[in-house]
Amino acid sequence: MCFSKVYNNRRIHRSLMLTFLLIVLAGIFVSNVFAEGGKCPTCSNTLSYNYGAWTPYSADKTKHIRTITPYCTNCGLTLTSYPSTPESHKYGEKPRIIIEDKSEPSCRGTIIYTCEICDYDLPDSFSESHKRGNTCKFCNTYFPTHEEEAERYIGKSNEDSEEGEGYQDDAEGNEEIADNNLGEGESESGNSEDEYNNGVGAINSAGEENSNSEENLGLSDDELGRGSSENDSSEISIDNSQGYNNDSQINEDESRSRFAEVEDGHENAQEKLAEANSVINENQEEEGQNNESINIENSINESGEAGVPVKYTTGEYVSTSTDLQIDNVDPAISIIRNYKNFNESSFSFGKGWNFNYDTRIIVGIRSDYNNFYESLKLLLSDIELIFTEACSDYEAAMEAALKSKRLAELSVEAAGSAILHAENAKKAAENAKNFGSAAKINAGQAEDYANKAIMHLNNSRESAMNAINLGKTAENYAIEARKFAEKAKQKAESAINSANRAIEHANKTSKQSLKDRANNALERARNLKNRADDKYPAEQGN
Numbered sequence: 001m002c003f004s005k006v007y008n009n010r011r012i013h014r015s016l017m018l019t020f021l022l023i024v025l026a027g028i029f030v031s032n033v034f035a036e037g038g039k040c041p042t043c044s045n046t047l048s049y050n051y052g053a054w055t056p057y058s059a060d061k062t063k064h065i066r067t068i069t070p071y072c073t074n075c076g077l078t079l080t081s082y083p084s085t086p087e088s089h090k091y092g093e094k095p096r097i098i099i100e101d102k103s104e105p106s107c108r109g110t111i112i113y114t115c116e117i118c119d120y121d122l123p124d125s126f127s128e129s130h131k132r133g134n135t136c137k138f139c140n141t142y143f144p145t146h147e148e149e150a151e152r153y154i155g156k157s158n159e160d161s162e163e164g165e166g167y168q169d170d171a172e173g174n175e176e177i178a179d180n181n182l183g184e185g186e187s188e189s190g191n192s193e194d195e196y197n198n199g200v201g202a203i204n205s206a207g208e209e210n211s212n213s214e215e216n217l218g219l220s221d222d223e224l225g226r227g228s229s230e231n232d233s234s235e236i237s238i239d240n241s242q243g244y245n246n247d248s249q250i251n252e253d254e255s256r257s258r259f260a261e262v263e264d265g266h267e268n269a270q271e272k273l274a275e276a277n278s279v280i281n282e283n284q285e286e287e288g289q290n291n292e293s294i295n296i297e298n299s300i301n302e303s304g305e306a307g308v309p310v311k312y313t314t315g316e317y318v319s320t321s322t323d324l325q326i327d328n329v330d331p332a333i334s335i336i337r338n339y340k341n342f343n344e345s346s347f348s349f350g351k352g353w354n355f356n357y358d359t360r361i362i363v364g365i366r367s368d369y370n371n372f373y374e375s376l377k378l379l380l381s382d383i384e385l386i387f388t389e390a391c392s393d394y395e396a397a398m399e400a401a402l403k404s405k406r407l408a409e410l411s412v413e414a415a416g417s418a419i420l421h422a423e424n425a426k427k428a429a430e431n432a433k434n435f436g437s438a439a440k441i442n443a444g445q446a447e448d449y450a451n452k453a454i455m456h457l458n459n460s461r462e463s464a465m466n467a468i469n470l471g472k473t474a475e476n477y478a479i480e481a482r483k484f485a486e487k488a489k490q491k492a493e494s495a496i497n498s499a500n501r502a503i504e505h506a507n508k509t510s511k512q513s514l515k516d517r518a519n520n521a522l523e524r525a526r527n528l529k530n531r532a533d534d535k536y537p538a539e540q541g542n
């Protein structure tokens, strides 16, 4: 070794010397204090000891160790700590077990023993084969016998089957409700469609009635217009009638005044004839002869119809009038005129007139005939003038009378037209009223149809909403049914697995009843599976 070198170094030497000294002192100290009940090196008082916690001893893993520190309660001196004597670990009754792998036939893991004093863990791996009918001391698991296993799996299978059957019942119940809801929904949908069609029909009918109403209103308006026009025509006709009537009146008045003048003319003529009469009286002798011949002629020419001076009826105008009757002479003188408008002959009164003294007077038979003739001729000329005027007045009167008659006829005609127009106006007004009533009825029907349409469409909407709700309800029930069916299927599959395992275990026993019960459990589970599959067939890949 290099001991000589150490010695050659003075500093090291000094350190070594100190170390030695310490060792020596420690030896002295230990001899005094290591054994408990030692004395304080200062005051010789009996020492007390502090003990540290036990800790695993690194030099020997089967042991633990602690430090001991002596001190003096008298002088307060604390001495250097020293290690205790190592002692063996003290393991408890229940080691910790960590299972790292566990199957029915075995388990494997780590068992840890812990020192109750220093908490030192002593790990140890283990592997344990399980035995049927025993509980494993490591995993504390009971490994059942085949009979027990068979019983357990039968129980589990039947339990799953029962639960699955419940789910299947629920699935079928929900499906039935869903089907019912779907049926009701379809019915409501049908109702909705029917009501919709009814509504559309009612709308169309309302539209038709509206058109009819409008058409009738139009016709009513037309009739009102026609009535108004007819009314105007009637008023015009009335005015015309009034006008014609007035004109007729004027003409009638003129006719009357003309006839009055004719009367005046007659009076004048009478006067002149009176004069003529006096002339004739003066010539009495000739008179007799003349009178005789005149009277004969007169009786031939006399029309014999003396009467109303004016007759303006239709047809040929015939008028006869006695203009002069002189009864106070013998024989009496009468001047009679006779007018026929169809008579083409012309006499002293003009065309169409006859006069009882005409021409005969011209024939003279006495000696002073010239004077008589001249005076009588003057008188007759006056009379002729008077009668010519009278005739002219007469014709004017006649013309006015005829005009009055025509105007009166026109007035009547216009009045008739007014009545006709008024009747037309009345008819048109009645038609307008009827068309208006029809329009009102149509409008009322249109409104009724519109109300029906609204009702039907509301019904349609309600039914549609019902159908939707029923459909949703059906869908919810169907979803529930599917969920239940899925659960039923899962339970059936689980039950089948359990039953198969039960059969496996039962087959390893000699108990026939156990085997039978396991097979029954399998059959029950399969029946459930079939029911579930019927409703909801397994999807592809399952």
Ligand SMILES: [Zn+2]
Pocket (backbone or CB within 6 Å): 040, 041, 042, 043, 044, 045, 072, 073, 074, 075, 076, 077
């Ligand atoms: Zn002391």
Ligand SMILES: [Zn+2]
Pocket (backbone or CB within 6 Å): 054, 056, 063, 064, 088, 089, 090, 115, 116, 117, 118, 119, 120
């Ligand atoms: Zn220990």
Ligand SMILES: [Zn+2]
Pocket (backbone or CB within 6 Å): 106, 107, 108, 128, 130, 136, 137, 138, 139, 140, 141
């Ligand atoms: Zn075990």
